[in-house]
Amino acid sequence: MKFYIPPQIPRLVIAFAIFISLFLVARHFLVPDTFGKYGHYRAASLIDNANPEIHYAGQQACFDCHQDIEDLKAKDVHSDIHCEVCHGPGEKHVLSSEAADIFKPSGREFCGSCHALNAAKPKSAIFQIDLNKHNVGKNCNECHNPHQPWEMKK
Amino acid sequence: MGNEKVKSSRRKFIKSAATLAGAAIGFSWLKSSQVLLYGAEPKDETLPWYGIVIDIQKCIGCGNCAKACKKENDVPVEPFFFRTWVEQYTVKNDGSVDIVSPNGGIDGFKQTVPDEDIFKSFFVPKMCNHCSKSPCIQVCPVGATYDSPEGVVLIDEKYCIGCRYCVQACPYGCRFIHPVKKVANKCTLCYHRLKKNLAPACMETCPTGARMYGNLRDKNSDLVKFLKEHTTQVLRPNLNTGAKLYYNALSSEVR
Amino acid sequence: MNPHYQHLYDILAHSQGYIFPNEIDLQWGILIVVYPFITGLVAGAFILASLERVFKVKILKPTYQIALLTALSFLLVATLPLISHLSQPQRAYEIMITPHSSSAMAIFGFVYLWYLMVVLLLEIWFDYRHSMVVWANEKKGVMKYVYKILTLGVNDISPRTLKWDRKLGYIITVVGIPSAFILHGYVGFIFGSIKANPWWSTPLMPIIFLFSAMVSGISMVMLIYMVISWFRKKAIEVNVLDSIGKFLFFVLILDFTLEGLDQIQRIYEAEESFEIIKLLVSSKLYLTLFVSQGLIGTIIPLITLAFLQFYKHQIRLKKTIYFIIGLLVLVGVYSMRWNVVIGGQLFSKSFAGFTSFKVGLIGLDGTLMAAFWIILPFGILAFLLWLLPPWKMVEPEE
Numbered sequence: 001m002k003f004y005i006p007p008q009i010p011r012l013v014i015a016f017a018i019f020i021s022l023f024l025v026a027r028h029f030l031v032p033d034t035f036g037k038y039g040h041y042r043a044a045s046l047i048d049n050a051n052p053e054i055h056y057a058g059q060q061a062c063f064d065c066h067q068d069i070e071d072l073k074a075k076d077v078h079s080d081i082h083c084e085v086c087h088g089p090g091e092k093h094v095l096s097s098e099a100a101d102i103f104k105p106s107g108r109e110f111c112g113s114c115h116a117l118n119a120a121k122p123k124s125a126i127f128q129i130d131l132n133k134h135n136v137g138k139n140c141n142e143c144h145n146p147h148q149p150w151e152m153k154k
Numbered sequence: 155m156g157n158e159k160v161k162s163s164r165r166k167f168i169k170s171a172a173t174l175a176g177a178a179i180g181f182s183w184l185k186s187s188q189v190l191l192y193g194a195e196p197k198d199e200t201l202p203w204y205g206i207v208i209d210i211q212k213c214i215g216c217g218n219c220a221k222a223c224k225k226e227n228d229v230p231v232e233p234f235f236f237r238t239w240v241e242q243y244t245v246k247n248d249g250s251v252d253i254v255s256p257n258g259g260i261d262g263f264k265q266t267v268p269d270e271d272i273f274k275s276f277f278v279p280k281m282c283n284h285c286s287k288s289p290c291i292q293v294c295p296v297g298a299t300y301d302s303p304e305g306v307v308l309i310d311e312k313y314c315i316g317c318r319y320c321v322q323a324c325p326y327g328c329r330f331i332h333p334v335k336k337v338a339n340k341c342t343l344c345y346h347r348l349k350k351n352l353a354p355a356c357m358e359t360c361p362t363g364a365r366m367y368g369n370l371r372d373k374n375s376d377l378v379k380f381l382k383e384h385t386t387q388v389l390r391p392n393l394n395t396g397a398k399l400y401y402n403a404l405s406s407e408v409r
Numbered sequence: 410m411n412p413h414y415q416h417l418y419d420i421l422a423h424s425q426g427y428i429f430p431n432e433i434d435l436q437w438g439i440l441i442v443v444y445p446f447i448t449g450l451v452a453g454a455f456i457l458a459s460l461e462r463v464f465k466v467k468i469l470k471p472t473y474q475i476a477l478l479t480a481l482s483f484l485l486v487a488t489l490p491l492i493s494h495l496s497q498p499q500r501a502y503e504i505m506i507t508p509h510s511s512s513a514m515a516i517f518g519f520v521y522l523w524y525l526m527v528v529l530l531l532e533i534w535f536d537y538r539h540s541m542v543v544w545a546n547e548k549k550g551v552m553k554y555v556y557k558i559l560t561l562g563v564n565d566i567s568p569r570t571l572k573w574d575r576k577l578g579y580i581i582t583v584v585g586i587p588s589a590f591i592l593h594g595y596v597g598f599i600f601g602s603i604k605a606n607p608w609w610s611t612p613l614m615p616i617i618f619l620f621s622a623m624v625s626g627i628s629m630v631m632l633i634y635m636v637i638s639w640f641r642k643k644a645i646e647v648n649v650l651d652s653i654g655k656f657l658f659f660v661l662i663l664d665f666t667l668e669g670l671d672q673i674q675r676i677y678e679a680e681e682s683f684e685i686i687k688l689l690v691s692s693k694l695y696l697t698l699f700v701s702q703g704l705i706g707t708i709i710p711l712i713t714l715a716f717l718q719f720y721k722h723q724i725r726l727k728k729t730i731y732f733i734i735g736l737l738v739l740v741g742v743y744s745m746r747w748n749v750v751i752g753g754q755l756f757s758k759s760f761a762g763f764t765s766f767k768v769g770l771i772g773l774d775g776t777l778m779a780a781f782w783i784i785l786p787f788g789i790l791a792f793l794l795w796l797l798p799p800w801k802m803v804e805p806e807e
Contacts, residue, residue: 006573007565008538012531015561019526027506032313040509041300045310049302049342050349055226056359058352085218085361089225113262114216114361120242120263120275121214125362232414233421236430253427253761280429289605295515296503315503316496318436319514325605327429327758331436333414336496392681393604409759 055089058082062090065097069147076148077127086110086146111140202369203305204343205398207380208279210405212364215240215277217259219356219365223281224260226344226355233257235330237341238281238356242266243407245273251407278401278408279365281356282307282328282341283389287396290320290329290340299338305370305398306343314338325390343367370398426762435754435766438774440490443782445596445618446746448487450786452593452619453626454480455529455585460656462582468652474536474799475637476630481529482789488521490782493773513599524592528585533797534561535578540802542566555796593622600749607682608689608753613671620664625742627657628735633790635732641800647724650731651717657738658714665707668745685760693763694752697744706741710734 037043062083063070073079084090086105093101108131117128135143143153223238224231233256240259244252244267252266259277267275284307291299291307298314301307314337321329321338332339344354352358357365368377380386386400389408401408420433458476461469492501505522508515542564545556563570594615600606601614631653638645675686690698713734720727755763769775 004569006570006577007563008535008570008573008577011561011563016526023505030502030506035297035507038303039300040297040507042297042310042313045300045308045313046302048310048312049308049345052227052346054347054350054352056222056347056352056355058347058358080363081361082358084222085359089222113218114214116262118215118263118265118275119267119269119272120244120265120277122211122276125212125364126214232411232417233430234414234417234433239430241427251761253759255427255430258430289603292511293514293603295509295512295518296500297507297509298503313500313503314497315500317491317494317514318496319512321431321436322754323603323605325758327431330431331434331496409761 053091055091056084057089057091057094059084061094072145072147076150078147078149105146106139106141108138108140111146199371201303203371204284204348204367205305205370205377205381205400206281206284206343207366207368207377207386207400207402208281209364209366209384209402210276210278211403212362213240213277213279214362214364215242215259215263216361217262218359218361219279220258221260222355222359223341226347227342229339230333232333233260235333235339237328237339238279241278241280241408242275243278243405244275245405245407246271247273249273274405276405278404279356280326280328281399282343283326283395283397283399284341284343285395285397287394289323289325289393289395293319293323295319302345304345304348306345306348307340308342308345309338309340311335311337311339325393325395420765420767423765424762425765426757427759428757428762428764429759432757433764435751435764437750437754438494438766439751439768439776439779440494440774440782442743442746442750443779444487444490444494445593445750446625446743447483447490447782447786448596449593449618449622449625449742449746450629451480451484451487451524451626452589452622453624453628454483454630455589455626456623457627457630457653457656459582459586459589462579463586466652468648471646471649472630472634472653474797474802475634475794476626477529477533477536478793478797478799479630479633479786479790480626481533482786482793484521484525484529485789486782486786489785490779493778493782513595513602517595517599520592520595524585524588528581528588532578532581532585534559535574535581537797537802538563538574539566539571540797543803544801590619594619596622600753605758606753607680608686608756609749611671611675613667613674617664617667617671620660620667621742621745623660624657624664624738627653627660628738628742631657631731632735632739635728635735637794645728647727650728654714654717654731654734657734658711658718661707661711661714661738665711682760685756689752689756689763693755694748698748698752701744702741702748705737706744710738710741 032042032044034043035041038046059082066083069083073081088103090102093099112131114126115129117130121128140146145151145153217240220236220239223229223236227237229235229237236258238258239255240263241253241255242259242263244265246252246267248271254263254266256263259279263277265275284305286301286305288301288307291301294300295317296313296315298310299307299320300310316331316337318331318338321331324340329338329340331337344352344356347354347358354365354367357367366377366380368375370378372378380402381400384402386402387404388395388397388400389404390397417433424433454476457469458473458480460466461473461476492498495501504515504518508518510516538560541556541560543566545553545560545564548556597615597618600609600618601611603609631650634649634653635645675683713730717727717730717734751766755766757763768779771777
């Protein structure tokens with residue numbers, strides 16, 4: 001008997017073969033369909049990530065209706081500031097056209113979130129005022145039109 | 155005669171081998187020189203390959219970006235979950251650095267140090283760097299986070315097992331576990347908006363245009379022009395993450 | 410304020426300096442401390458068993474099967490703290506079906522499976538097959554069939570086949586030693602490969618984990634050997650303890666040296682992260698690092714073990730000291746796991762501040778759960794010792 005195979009070997013080979021094939025079968029059914037199409041991930045996840053609804057409608061959606069404001073803004077320093085910077089997410093308002101669905105800011109604190117004096121704000125980037133000194137007690141929009149801030153109201 | 159033939163064929167072989175080796179070396183050099191700017195090579199030629207610029211000289215710390223991001227992406231309002239946030243750095247005259255980010259900057263900032271003690275002060279908005287050699291993708295055990303063909307690092311919320319390894323691996327602290335969805339969460343560069351040709355919410359609502367995104371592949375894009383004309387830097391360049399978020403006027407105190 | 414997040418507000422109030430806002434909640438809690446601790450016990454116990462077999466340290470024979478079964482009991486539990494820590498545990502199978510080849514964690518699944526299936530189970534099977542065949546013939550009722558199934562139907566106990574049991578078992582042991590090294594070195598790599606974390610990211614991490622694993626595994630087997638002997642009212646052989654003690658002494662020296670080297674390198678190079686790490690070890694980790702891991706877990710055992718090598722009197726006292734040393738070393742290694750896992754998350758990646766961490770008692774991530782995962786292997790071990798008692802094994806005729 002030159003080629004003696006101890007009886008343990010074939011039995012173990014069978015056991016491991018069963019184990020591995022069970023694993024492969026399970027794997028076959030469990031791996032998601034689109035997995036690995038573009039890389040080591042579920043390609044369908046790209047669609048999942050593109051699907052959520054938007055809350056901010058984007059500048060153009062505002063101008064589609066509010067041409068007047070666009071013209072007003074264009075003349076002054078707030079021209080580059082998109083509507084939703086101050087008015088908040090507008091998609092709901094775009095869909096409903098209800099005035100209640102859009103935020104209308106006012107108050108010194110609100111304007112101050114950009115214009116209040118802070119040493120960390122670059123002077124070149126923003127016109128800053130000291131809220132404690134500048135016309136205390138008055139609301140900003142009593143003098144300034146937020147869409148056209150330097151066109152002072154009387 | 156036969157000998158001569160063998161010799162010549164051998165010479166031919168050596169010649170072609172040398173050419174091949176030379177080409178390989180040359181090619182790898184060419185590749186590595188591209189790596190310098192963009193970190194890695196984009197895959198799909200037909201799609202844009204996104205990069206981001208944040209201009210510290212323009213950021214006024216209003217916190218609009220962080221606020222809008224939470225609204226746009228349904229991130230819980232509690233101050234422990236941020237896809238983007240703003241930090242205020244104040245370097246004092248004694249050399250110490252004061253860093254704050256109350257509620258991620260959403261409620262704005264108060265000056266923490268009186269004017270006379272300030273050496274310099276500035277805001278730094280933070281968000282996912284969309285690294286092209288991203289450590290978070292590298293460590294994800296199941297492939298639940300990946301680099302999209304547009305170079306946006308995304309998460310597969312249906313596949314993430316919540317092991318938090320990616321949170322540990324991100325050197326920028328940009329990831330968190332979503333307390334409701336119980337999976338990893340992070341900035342997607344508003345992938346759902348990009349696909350509708352809209353700007354990411356943080357950029358849509360930035361009053362000073364301190365944030366920019368654009369196609370790194372398009373040499374005429376505003377982004378690439380900006381990179382060309384300014385001295386920009388990525389965060390933690392020593393970690394070689396291939397970050398595609400470039401900061402203009404980044405100060406050395408920033409981590 | 411949503412009360413659901415109250416604990417996070419508490420942590421926020423206790424944080425120091427500046428931390429990134431997402432870093433307030435510690436991601437890996439006490440369960441991830443338990444996981445490398447348990448895996449370390451497996452690797453250590455197995456290496457002790459292999460020592461007896463491959464290097465023919467006859468004196469350790471009484472601990473051979475105990476070490477193997479200890480390794481198996483802890484290995485069966487090793488992944489459970491990990492899986493129970495996932496926030497989507499029902500998706501854990503994905504690690505096996507779509508493993509990401511660049512992820513240390515994914516490949517660990519296969520390293521684990523290799524070690525369990527190919528090394529440990531096979532070695533135990535070859536070792537016990539003869540006995541199991543005999544037991545299957547002796548027993549009646551259900552147990553007869555249990556043993557029959559366990560033999561996989563290989564009932565041949567002719568001398569030639571038994572010789573092959575030993576031969577194949579030996580081969581498996583030889584394969585097993587590097588496998589055990591890989592298994593626990595790999596656990597170290599899971600931490601050591603995170604370049605974002607300077608407290609973890611060191612090439613020495615896998616080696617440090619490996620040696621501390623051996624230290625803990627050896628101590629654990631020593632303790633279990635003593636407890637089992639006590640339960641069975643058998644004398645604890647002091648020669649066995651001395652021999653284990655000597656081995657423990659050398660491994661402990663190596664472990665201490667490696668960890669010392671790692672820290673010296675860190676201090677000397679004093680990179681970007683040095684200041685924050687200096688603050689970390691001198692405040693938040695002071696007790697667990699210097700007192701618990703250094704003094705209690707390393708220095709005291711080292712001195713005592715060195716002393717015990719020469720001490721030949723009062724055998725009873727000596728046994729008691731060995732028992733205490735074993736416990737101290739385990740406390741030290743557990744503290745080391747704590748220092749690595751928790752310590753590495755306490756400081757912010759901004760290197761400018763600390764978050765805080767308090768373990769709760771109850772809950773999936775609490776102390777009781779961690780204690781459960783540490784105690785469960787002992788239950789499994791008791792079952793295995795009942796099923797496969799080493800002291801009833803059939804001795805092969807030479």
